[in-house]
Amino acid sequence: MAERGIPVAVEHEPYDGFVVAKLDELASWCRKNSLWPMPFATACCGIELMATGASKHDIARFGAEAFRFSPRQCDLMIVAGRVVMKMLPVLQRIWLQMPEPKWCISMGACASSGGVFDTYAVVQGIDRFLPVDVYVPGCPPRPEQLLQSVIDLQDKISRTGTVLGREFRGRGQPEGPRSLRTEMDSADQMVAPGNFRTSTRSWSLPTVNDRPRA
Amino acid sequence: MTTTQTPPVIPATHEPLLAVARSVAGEDGVTVSVFRDNVRFHVVPGKVLAVLKNLRSECGLDMLIDLSAADYLNYPGAANRYGIWYVLESVSSGLRVIVKTWANDPEPRLDSVFDVWRGADWMEREVFDMFGVVFDGHPDLRRILMPDEFVAHPMRKDYPLRGEGERHNFLALSREQS
Numbered sequence: 001m002a003e004r005g006i007p008v009a010v011e012h013e014p015y016d017g018f019v020v021a022k023l024d025e026l027a028s029w030c031r032k033n034s035l036w037p038m039p040f041a042t043a044c045c046g047i048e049l050m051a052t053g054a055s056k057h058d059i060a061r062f063g064a065e066a067f068r069f070s071p072r073q074c075d076l077m078i079v080a081g082r083v084v085m086k087m088l089p090v091l092q093r094i095w096l097q098m099p100e101p102k103w104c105i106s107m108g109a110c111a112s113s114g115g116v117f118d119t120y121a122v123v124q125g126i127d128r129f130l131p132v133d134v135y136v137p138g139c140p141p142r143p144e145q146l147l148q149s150v151i152d153l154q155d156k157i158s159r160t161g162t163v164l165g166r167e168f169r170g171r172g173q174p175e176g177p178r179s180l181r182t183e184m185d186s187a188d189q190m191v192a193p194g195n196f197r198t199s200t201r202s203w204s205l206p207t208v209n210d211r212p213r214a
Numbered sequence: 215m216t217t218t219q220t221p222p223v224i225p226a227t228h229e230p231l232l233a234v235a236r237s238v239a240g241e242d243g244v245t246v247s248v249f250r251d252n253v254r255f256h257v258v259p260g261k262v263l264a265v266l267k268n269l270r271s272e273c274g275l276d277m278l279i280d281l282s283a284a285d286y287l288n289y290p291g292a293a294n295r296y297g298i299w300y301v302l303e304s305v306s307s308g309l310r311v312i313v314k315t316w317a318n319d320p321e322p323r324l325d326s327v328f329d330v331w332r333g334a335d336w337m338e339r340e341v342f343d344m345f346g347v348v349f350d351g352h353p354d355l356r357r358i359l360m361p362d363e364f365v366a367h368p369m370r371k372d373y374p375l376r377g378e379g380e381r382h383n384f385l386a387l388s389r390e391q392s
């Protein structure tokens with residue numbers, strides 16, 4: 001128990017009633033069991049986030065039932081859904097408004113990578129612009145997956161948490177992938193809808209298997 | 215844009231509408247095409263505002279259902295680049311007609327129908343935002359979907375689907391900073 005960061009009660013006489021623990025571990029123990037999520041729900045994943053909070057899946061079992069719509073009262077941001085370029089500054093501002101310590105879960109394919117929305121307006125993964133702690137795959141992820149991500153985050157907090165947030169200080173660089181601009185020319189031909197002669201219904205479009213194997 | 219080869223059969227319900235449109239825009243100013251139950255009047259751009267006004271006041275087409283546009287760049291057989299259409303309906307009789315017009319580069323412009331239907335306000339803003347068609351006489355022609363500082367018009371066919379890098383143009387926050 002002690003190595004997972006959970007304080008150990010000393011049960012022998014004459015120390016009955018005492019708890020001995022490192023301050024860091026005690027703080028993490030408190031924090032991880034009362035995460036207050038900020039529901040940043042912008043699309044369909046938000047519905048699944050609501051289901052996670054509702055009685056059937058009941059995120060309260062993991063101490064995270066207190067959803068707050070003010071970032072000032074939250075310490076866990078759950079980004080559920082697509083983030084477009086007009087929304088990203090809002091997302092960053094809300095993140096900056098949250099008091100320390102704070103964590104971020106990127107829920108679903110869109111928040112994590114842009115999903116199928118590879119278009120001019122959609123940010124290709126919030127981790128390009130924000131530090132993310134846990135990613136949840138799926139479109140949308142099942143509530144069980146989101147619950148698992150909360151459990152994983154609790155585990156991360158108890159493993160790395162410190163009273164003064166020293167673990168965050170080591171993360172001085174942006175953690176996401178490099179800018180897409182360097183990976184792919186913006187004028188790259190997209191397969192669909194392209195022009196009117198080669199629609200998505202055409203059978204002659206290149207598929208993954210047509211490409212030369214490296 | 216394209217008209218059918220044989221003269222289209224115009225439903226009797228739309229004959230009076232066509233008469234009104236032709237009385238405003240002249241015989242050559244209006245061509246008609248019919249697809250299933252859609253009757254389309256293609257009106258020359260200079261006359262479209264007057265035609266719409268009269269269709270409303272004389273034919274009872276009192277509701278503007280839709281106002282939108284398409285970019286016909288590289289479209290087979292297209293003579294003009296931007297097609298703009300107005301879908302009108304009479305609330306009392308349910309009669310519908312589609313009025314189409316067009317605009318071209320370098321400065322696509324049309325008259326605003328804001329004074330005829332207040333509901334055109336946001337629809338014209340959207341067409342301006344997405345296609346860059348300017349509506350003269352619109353009281354507040356700003357972008358409606360894209361951010362104000364955006365410069366392109368993303369629904370144009372010559373604009374790359376993935377944009378020109380705008381979506382990557384943000385500050386990347388590290389954990390230490392935030």
Ligand code: SF4
Nearest residue numbers: 044045108109110140
């Ligand atoms: S990952 Fe799927 S469910 Fe979630 S926001 Fe994107 S499209 Fe919607």
